[in-house]
Every structure is written in C-alpha cells, then in structure tokens.
Amino acid sequence: MSGIDAHLPALQVVVPMLTAGFVVLLKQRGLAWAAATAASAMSFAIAVQLTLAAIGADPIVYEMGNWPAPYGIVLHIDSFSAVLLLIITGASTLSLVGGHASLESQIALDRQPYYFAAWLLAVAGLCGIVITGDAFNIFVFMEISSLASYVLIAGGPDRRALPAVFKYLIMGSIGATFYLIGVGLIYLMTGTLNLADMEMRIANVDDLRPIYLAAGFITVGLALKAAVFPLHVWLPNAYTWAPHVTTAFMAACATKVMLYVLFRFDYLIFQGNLEGHAVQFTGYLMPLSLIAILVGSVIAMLQNNVKSVFAYSSVAQIGYIVLGASFITAAGMTAGVLHIFNHALAKGALFLAIAVFAMACSSLKLEDIGGIAKKMPVTFIGFVIAGLSLIGVPGTAGFISKWYLITAALEFGTTGAFIVAIVLISSLMAVYYVWRIVEVAAFGERLESAPEVSISKPLIVVLWVAVFANLYFGFVPELPVALATETSAILLEAKP
Amino acid sequence: MTELFGIFLLTLLVITAIAVVRAQNLFVAVMLMGIASLLIAVNFFLLDAADVALTEAAVGAGISTVLFLSALALTVDREKAPKTKFGLALAVTIVACLVIFYATLGEPRFGDPNSPVQLHVGPWYLEKTPEYVDIPNVVTAVLGC
Amino acid sequence: MDILGLFNYWVFAILLMIGFYAVLAKKNLIKKLIGLALFQSAVFLLYITVGKVKGGTAPIFSATAEGDVFSNPLPQVLILTAIVVGISVTALGLGIVVRIREEYGSIEEDEILEMDRQ
Amino acid sequence: MFVVFTAGIGVLFLLGHGRVRGTLEEETRTNEGLRHYLIPRVVGQLLIPFIILFGLYVQFHGEYGPGGGFQAGAIIAAGLILYALLEGEKHALNVVPQKVLLGMMAGGAILYTTVGIFGMLLGGNFLDYSVLSDNTVKGQQMGIILIEAGVGITVTGTLLAIFHAFAARDN
Numbered sequence: 001m002s003g004i005d006a007h008l009p010a011l012q013v014v015v016p017m018l019t020a021g022f023v024v025l026l027k028q029r030g031l032a033w034a035a036a037t038a039a040s041a042m043s044f045a046i047a048v049q050l051t052l053a054a055i056g057a058d059p060i061v062y063e064m065g066n067w068p069a070p071y072g073i074v075l076h077i078d079s080f081s082a083v084l085l086l087i088i089t090g091a092s093t094l095s096l097v098g099g100h101a102s103l104e105s106q107i108a109l110d111r112q113p114y115y116f117a118a119w120l121l122a123v124a125g126l127c128g129i130v131i132t133g134d135a136f137n138i139f140v141f142m143e144i145s146s147l148a149s150y151v152l153i154a155g156g157p158d159r160r161a162l163p164a165v166f167k168y169l170i171m172g173s174i175g176a177t178f179y180l181i182g183v184g185l186i187y188l189m190t191g192t193l194n195l196a197d198m199e200m201r202i203a204n205v206d207d208l209r210p211i212y213l214a215a216g217f218i219t220v221g222l223a224l225k226a227a228v229f230p231l232h233v234w235l236p237n238a239y240t241w242a243p244h245v246t247t248a249f250m251a252a253c254a255t256k257v258m259l260y261v262l263f264r265f266d267y268l269i270f271q272g273n274l275e276g277h278a279v280q281f282t283g284y285l286m287p288l289s290l291i292a293i294l295v296g297s298v299i300a301m302l303q304n305n306v307k308s309v310f311a312y313s314s315v316a317q318i319g320y321i322v323l324g325a326s327f328i329t330a331a332g333m334t335a336g337v338l339h340i341f342n343h344a345l346a347k348g349a350l351f352l353a354i355a356v357f358a359m360a361c362s363s364l365k366l367e368d369i370g371g372i373a374k375k376m377p378v379t380f381i382g383f384v385i386a387g388l389s390l391i392g393v394p395g396t397a398g399f400i401s402k403w404y405l406i407t408a409a410l411e412f413g414t415t416g417a418f419i420v421a422i423v424l425i426s427s428l429m430a431v432y433y434v435w436r437i438v439e440v441a442a443f444g445e446r447l448e449s450a451p452e453v454s455i456s457k458p459l460i461v462v463l464w465v466a467v468f469a470n471l472y473f474g475f476v477p478e479l480p481v482a483l484a485t486e487t488s489a490i491l492l493e494a495k496p
Numbered sequence: 497m498t499e500l501f502g503i504f505l506l507t508l509l510v511i512t513a514i515a516v517v518r519a520q521n522l523f524v525a526v527m528l529m530g531i532a533s534l535l536i537a538v539n540f541f542l543l544d545a546a547d548v549a550l551t552e553a554a555v556g557a558g559i560s561t562v563l564f565l566s567a568l569a570l571t572v573d574r575e576k577a578p579k580t581k582f583g584l585a586l587a588v589t590i591v592a593c594l595v596i597f598y599a600t601l602g603e604p605r606f607g608d609p610n611s612p613v614q615l616h617v618g619p620w621y622l623e624k625t626p627e628y629v630d631i632p633n634v635v636t637a638v639l640g641c
Numbered sequence: 642m643d644i645l646g647l648f649n650y651w652v653f654a655i656l657l658m659i660g661f662y663a664v665l666a667k668k669n670l671i672k673k674l675i676g677l678a679l680f681q682s683a684v685f686l687l688y689i690t691v692g693k694v695k696g697g698t699a700p701i702f703s704a705t706a707e708g709d710v711f712s713n714p715l716p717q718v719l720i721l722t723a724i725v726v727g728i729s730v731t732a733l734g735l736g737i738v739v740r741i742r743e744e745y746g747s748i749e750e751d752e753i754l755e756m757d758r759q
Numbered sequence: 760m761f762v763v764f765t766a767g768i769g770v771l772f773l774l775g776h777g778r779v780r781g782t783l784e785e786e787t788r789t790n791e792g793l794r795h796y797l798i799p800r801v802v803g804q805l806l807i808p809f810i811i812l813f814g815l816y817v818q819f820h821g822e823y824g825p826g827g828g829f830q831a832g833a834i835i836a837a838g839l840i841l842y843a844l845l846e847g848e849k850h851a852l853n854v855v856p857q858k859v860l861l862g863m864m865a866g867g868a869i870l871y872t873t874v875g876i877f878g879m880l881l882g883g884n885f886l887d888y889s890v891l892s893d894n895t896v897k898g899q900q901m902g903i904i905l906i907e908a909g910v911g912i913t914v915t916g917t918l919l920a921i922f923h924a925f926a927a928r929d930n
Binding site for chain 4: 551559562563566567570
Binding site: 726 | 762763765766767769770773774827829914921924925928
C-alpha cells in the first residue's frame with residue numbers, strides 16, 4: 001500500500017473526529033446533517049477499503065506517530081475488526097442518510113449541531129475501539145463513544161429518556177472503570193499495555209492471582225457494557241426512549257463493539273495463559289446466555305411498546321452471540337461473529353422501519369400502530385422481511401447464523417440437543433412477538449386520533465437498502481462467512 | 497518518613513470517603529469530596545506524580561466541586577432518608593473488597609524497583625525521551641506523543 | 642514492612658468499594674455521581690502506586706536531578722487522561738440530573754420510578 | 760482530550776437551550792454574584808490575574824516543570840469561573856461570550872487533528888511530529904507545543920461552556 005492508502009487506518013478515526021469539530025459550528029439548517037452524513041459515508045468507504053485489504057491477508061498494523069510497538073499506540077486491523085467496522089460505519093451512514101426527516105421532527109433545530117457532532121464522535125469512538133491495539137486506548141475510545149451515546153439517547157423527546165440515560169451512564173461508567181482496573185492489574189504484572197505484547201508476557205508472570213482478578217474485572221465490566229444478561233438492565237429503556245434514528249444506529253453496533261473487546265481479551269489474552277479460564281468462560285456464559293435467550297424473548301412477548309419489544313429481543317440476540325462464543329470451538333465462534341453481522345442487519349432494518357411508522361403514529365404503543373399497513377404498504381413489507389430475518393427464516397441473513405449456531409451446538413451431543421431445543425423455542429417466541437405487531441399493523445383499526453401520514457422518501461429507500469442486504473446475505477453469505485471463519489481462526493489460535 | 501506520612505494521608509482519605517457517603521446533606525458531601533480530592537492530590541505528589549497531583553487539585557477539588565455546587569443550586573441539597581436497608585449492596589462490596597485483598601498478595605510490593613512495570617516499556621520512555629524529543633518533563637513528552 | 646508494602650493497594654480496594662457502595666445503595670442521583678467520582682479516584686490511586694519507585698523522583702529531567710531514579714511516567718500519562726474522563730462523566734451526569742429535576746421535580750430514583758409507572 | 764470535548768457537547772445539548780433564564784428582573788437578582796460583599800470581591804479580584812498567569816505558565820512551561828495543556832486549561836477556566844462567581848455570570852459572559860467558547864472548543868480539537876494530519880501529509884504517520892521540521896527532535900518539540908496548545912484551548916473553552924450552561928439555567 002502506498003500514498004493515502006497507507007494512512008487509512010488512522011483516517012478511519014480521524015475523519016469523523018475532525019468533522020465533529022466543524023459540525024458544532026454549523027448553525028444553518030441542514031448543514032450539520034449534510035456534513036455529518038458526508039463524513040460518515042467517507043468512513044464507510046474507508047471501512048470497505050480496509051476490509052478488502054484485511055480479508056485473507058495479514059493484519060494491517062499502523063504505528064501512530066511512528067513509535068514502535070509496544071511503546072507507542074499501534075492500530076491493528078484484522079478480519080474481526082473489519083466486520084465491526086463495516087457494521088458501525090454502514091449503520092451510521094444508512095441511519096443518517098435516511099434519518100433527516102425523522103430527526104427534524106424529534107430534535108429542536110438549535111440542538112442539531114451538537115447532536116450530529118456527538119453522532120460523529122460516537123462513530124469515531126466505536127471505530128477507535130475496534131482498530132486500536134492498545135488496552136488503555138480502548139478505554140479512552142470507549143468513554144468517547146459512551147459519552148457521545150448518552151447524548152444521542154438523551155435527545156429523545158419523551159422525558160423517560162432521561163432516567164434511562166442516567167442509568168446507562170452510571171452502569172456504563174462502572175463497566176468502563178472495571179475494565180480500567182483490570183487493565184491496571186495486568187499492567188502491574190506485565191508492564192505493558194499493548195494487547196499482543198500482553199498476550200506473550202502474561203506467560204512469564206509467576207503469581208497469577210492478580211491476573212485472575214483482572215480477568216474477572218474485565219469480563220464483568222465489558223459484559224456490563226455489552227448488556228450480557230443479567231447486566232442488561234440499562235438497555236431496554238435506553239433503546240425504547242431514544243430518538244428513533246439513534247436506536248437504529250445504536251442497536252446495530254454499540255453493544256457488539258463491547259462484545260468484540262470481550263472476545264479479544266478472553267480468547268487471546270486469558271485463554272492461552274490462564275489455566276481453567278476456558279472452562280470458567282463456558283461454565284458461566286453458556287447458562288447465562290441460554291437464560292438470556294429465553295428471558296429476553298419472554299419479556300419481549302409481553303411488551304406493549306413496539307420499540308421495547310425489539311429492545312428486549314436485542315437482549316436475547318446478544319445471548320445468541322455469547323452462546324456461540326461460549327462453545328470455544330471454531331464453529332461456535334464463526335456462528336457468533338456471523339450473528340453479530342446478521343443481527344445488525346436485521347435489527348437495523350427493523351428500527352428503520354419503526355422510525356418510518358413513528359412518523360404516522362401518535363405513539364409506538366401497540367394499539368396506536370393499528371392499520372398502519374394500509375397507509376404504508378411498502379414500509380410494512382420491508383418490516384415483515386426484516387422480522388423474518390430476525391426470526392431466522394430460510395432465505396434471509398438471520399437463517400444463516402442460526403444454521404451455523406445449531407450446527408456448532410450439535411457437536412456437543414446431548415447438551416447440544418438441549419441448546420438446539422432452546423434456540424428453536426426462542427425462535428418460536430420471536431415468531432410470536434413479530435406476528436403480534438404484524439397482526440395489529442395489518443388487521444387492526446387505525447385510530448381516529450392518529451396524525452396525518454407524512455412519508456419520508458429517503459428513509460424508505462434506506463430501509464429497503466437494509467432489507468435487500470438482509471435478503472442478499474441470506475442467499476449469498478460468502479463475505480460474512482469468510483470474515484467470520486477467519487475471525488474464529490484468529491481468536492482460537494491462542495487456545496491450547 | 498514520607499511513607500509514614502503517605503499512610504497517614506491515606507487513612508484520612510478513607511475516613512473522609514466514609515463521611516462523604518454517610519453525609520445526608522449533599523452540600524456537606526460535595527465539600528468533603530473536595531477535601532478527599534485534595535488528600536488524593538497530596539498523595540499523588542508523594543508518589544512522584546507531580547503532573548497528576550496538579551491536575552487532580554485543579555480538577556477534582558476545583559472544577560468538579562464548582563460543577564457539583566451549581567448542579568445543587570438547580571436541584572435540592574438534601575438527600576431523602578433511605579426507606580430500605582441495603583444489606584445486599586453492603587455484602588457485595590465487602591466480599592469484593594476481600595477478593596481484591598486476597599489478589600493483592602500476589603502483587604509486587606510498593607515501590608519495588610524490580611517489578612515488571614519498572615522493567616518493561618516504562619524505562620524505554622525515560623531512556624529515549626532525551627534522544628528523540630528532548631523535553632525535560634517526560635510526562636508531557638509522552639502525553640504529546 | 643512486607644504487609645505495609647501493600648497498604649496502598651488496600652486503600653485502593655477500600656476506597657473503590659466505598660464508592661461502589663454509594664453507587665449501588667444510594668437512591669439520590671447526585672449522591673450516586675459522588676460515589677462514582679470516588680470510585681474512579683480509587684483507580685487513579687492504583688495506577689499511580691504502580692508507577693512509584695522507592696527513592697525515586699518525579700520524571701522531570703533537570704541539572705540537579707542527574708543520576709536520580711525516576712518513577713515510571715507511563716501510569717501518570719494514563720491517569721491524566723483518566724482524570725479528564727472522570728470530570729467529563731461527572732459533568733454530563735450532572736447535566737442529566739438537572740434535566741431530570743426539571744422534568745420530574747425530584748432527584749430520588751425511587752420517586753422517579755414511581756412517577757414513570759403511573 | 761476528545762472526551763472532554765464530547766462532554767462539553769453533551770452538556771450544551773442538554774442544558775444549552777430551553778429554560779435559560781429569561782426575564783430582566785431575575786437577571787439582575789441572580790446575576791450580581793458577590794458584588795455587595797467587599798472582602799471576597801477585593802481578594803478575589805486580586806487573585807484572578809495571578810491564577811490566569813499561573814495557568815499560562817503551566818501551559819508554556821509544561822515541558823520543563825509539571826504541567827501541560829490540560830492542567831493549564833483547568834486552571835485558567837477556574838480563574839474565569841471565579842470571576843463569574845464574583846462579578847455575576849453575565850459580566851463573565853461579556854468578557855468571553857458563549858460564541859467564543861464554542862469556537863475555542865471546536866478550534867482546539869481541530870488544531871490537534873490538523874497537526875496530526877500535517878504529519879501525515881509530510882510523509883510520516885498520523886501524529887508523527889518528527890517530520891514537521893528538518894530536525895526530528897525540533898519537529899517533535901514543535902508538535903508537542905502545538906498539540907498542548909490545542910488541548911489547552913479546548914479544555915478552557917469546554918469547562919467554561921459547561922459552567923455557563925449550568926449557571927445560566929433557571930431554577
């Protein structure tokens with residue numbers, strides 16, 4: 001690589017950050033949005049370039065300030081980072097392009113520059129977490145992205161967004177601080193912050209007690225931020241009361257980035273070096289994720305607000321990802337990473353569809369969306385296809401990851417059969433909660449009090465782009481499967 | 497001697513922290529928090545972290561206190577008496593505390609020049625800073641880089 | 642002296658847990674933020690302790706410091722950043738609390754939950 | 760540094776609009792600060808120039824003693840906040856208006872990234888300052904001074920903006 005190409009890893013973070021600085025100053029109507037969208041599209045282009053360069057090749061390493069590792073900060077991009085980069089920048093770009101009208105209706109004009117600046121900082125922070133190879137740098141980016149997400153969520157017009165975001169802030173900060181303590185303890189024992197260097201140097205540590213403590217702190221802290229059951233309590237309300245476009249963006253990528261860090265640490269750094277860590281990881285996370293899948297789906301079935309249905313469903317879907325990872329096999333990990341990708345597609349599309357519905361309904365309570373299908377048939381079909389993808393119907397992206405997950409589970413004999421049963425039960429529950437909404441939307445009566453239908457064309461176009469992605473990757477899953485297989489090879493390499 | 501002074505300050509710090517949590521009047525709690533920040537700052541100075549001490553004094557004791565006070569002016573300055581007892585929270589924190597105590601037994605002793613931190617990465621900065629950057633304050637040099 | 646060598650770590654643990662207790666048990670939102678600030682300063686103490694060398698001085702070169710032992714600068718750099726993070730979280734948290742007070746008229750968690758349930 | 764920038768944006772987003780203090784009587788009532796208290800006012804006014812001078816010293820002498828952009832920003836902001844407390848918030852806003860603060864917030868952040876990008880354009884990596892000058896050590900020093908200036912500007916602007924966002928809020 002030469003010229004500008006060589007700097008793409010740095011630009012991935014720098015472009016949104018620099019633009020965020022300018023966006024704050026743009027007061028004219030729509031200008032802040034345009035600048036943010038352009039920056040986001042540019043980082044998506046960069047992410048695509050990086051993915052093409054990373055796939056099937058050695059990891060791309062970029063030394064910030066030309067300081068050699070482990071002394072300076074290095075950026076490190078492999079297939080796993082590429083998956084996340086695609087999701088983050090893709091979700092951000094789609095939501096921004098389509099979200100203009102929806103945001104105009106939900107966020108006051110004079111607050112918009114701040115909102116878009118925070119959006120770009122969130123993108124920069126999330127990308128930063130994914131590409132940096134330095135444990136402390138991850139913390140800094142984590143806080144940038146979290147603070148920015150608090151702003152994005154607090155923008156919701158309903159006052160209930162505020163307590164929700166406060167809860168998120170407290171729990172998120174505790175999670176990040178736990179992570180920081182864990183990194184501090186590892187640093188204390190190894191003297192390094194570079195992830196690759198850490199992996200090697202832990203092997204030489206005599207007394208492993210502080211490292212075990214660090215493993216505990218890091219796993220719990222990141223699980224808190226990733227909303228792994230039972231630490232998910234901040235997620236449903238935050239997603240429900242956030243502005244609709246924020247939800248579409250955050251639901252697609254925010255928690256998954258934390259899972260990325262979690263897997264990086266647990267697989268690469270702890271598993272090869274700590275005896276019994278693999279057993280503990282499976283022993284705790286497998287039951288928890290199974291409970292998460294069931295409990296999340298059951299609560300989703302009982303919700304009365306369309307957004308909280310899918311917020312709780314997210315808890316269950318995070319359960320699937322963690323379940324795949326907790327097998328600690330190549331097949332399981334592949335399924336987990338695939339589900340990161342496919343769930344982002346399905347959830348992103350669903351929340352985009354909900355954003356369209358929201359423009360024609362007084363609220364998102366189940367009774368208020370009655371009869372919406374007749375008013376917005378195009379959106380409704382998109383919603384149904386995305387819902388099918390969430391359930392995992394053949395022909396959609398969701399099916400691919402469930403298929404891989406079930407195949408991976410069957411390697412385990414009786415336990416595997418039990419897991420497959422739970423996955424199937426939960427899929428049936430998903431059928432139920434998606435159907436409940438579809439039924440009301442298609443056959444319910446439209447309320448007299450419902451506001452005039454205002455249709456935002458860009459939003460519908462974007463929704464259909466997302467829906468087509470769901471179908472495309474359901475029939476032609478080569479790209480995500482290749483990335484996921486490579487990822488699981490990278491992550492499992494450290495396993496004895 | 498400085499070690500003893502440090503231990504004295506840290507003990508004070510723990511006492512202040514307990515007082516912060518117990519204070520029902522939020523105004524008192526914020527003021528005590530400022531004192532705790534100053535104590536920590538002095539401790540940082542004893543631990544050879546001049547830059548961090550300066551920052552903690554300016555930010556922890558200064559800006560953060562002002563922000564808390566202006567927030568109090570906009571809300572209320574008394575905490576309502578708790579209705580329920582928090583046995584569970586207390587139990588969780590005590591257990592976690594004991595676990596950390598146990599794990600610390602494996603950590604290098606305070607100020608040990610042969611601990612891994614002092615042997616890896618860190619010294620490189622001290623060694624190379626004059627050659628590459630030539631700025632006397634290593635902390636500024638590394639931070640800028 | 643062996644046990645005393647761990648004193649700083651123990652203070653870190655106690656301070657951490659005092660802050661954590663405040664965050665978990667207190668229902669007042671501002672009190673929670675104060676607890677969070679304590680919680681974070683405990684971590685600062687851990688890092689700075691890690692960097693200390695016995696008999697060392699602050700890592701600033703000067704004519705008189707020739708040949709001195711310096712403490713490790715890296716943890717100090719990290720904690721500078723972490724202090725910035727701490728104040729940022731506090732400021733944003735307080736902003737949210739002020740808005741909550743305006744919308745709900747209360748900053749007690751249980752009262753707010755009560756109002757939302759209605 | 761981008762963390763504090765984010766927090767500033769957040770607080771302005773939450774508190775910068777809506778119920779900002781409105782009527783004239785209220786303004787005179789609440790905006791007088793400590794004007795009628797002679798001793799705090801005189802002592803405070805004596806202190807402010809020294810605090811700001813110390814802040815500048817910490818900023819530009821940060822390479823030789825303890826200090827740097829962030830500390831300097833916090834100290835200068837503290838000095839200006841003291842002024843606001845003494846003279847009333849409105850006077851302080853006359854000295855440094857909100858627009859300037861916003862410009863400082865964004866400007867510092869932009870300066871920081873631009874220096875990094877210059878390193879890139881001149882053939883180094885991002886944030887590689889050694890290429891900024893013929894002499895690599897000189898370049899490093901130049902880079903650090905510029906970056907510290909960026910940090911100092913953003914931190915001063917952000918902390919003051921956050922303070923004013925709280926102070927201007929109607930109770």
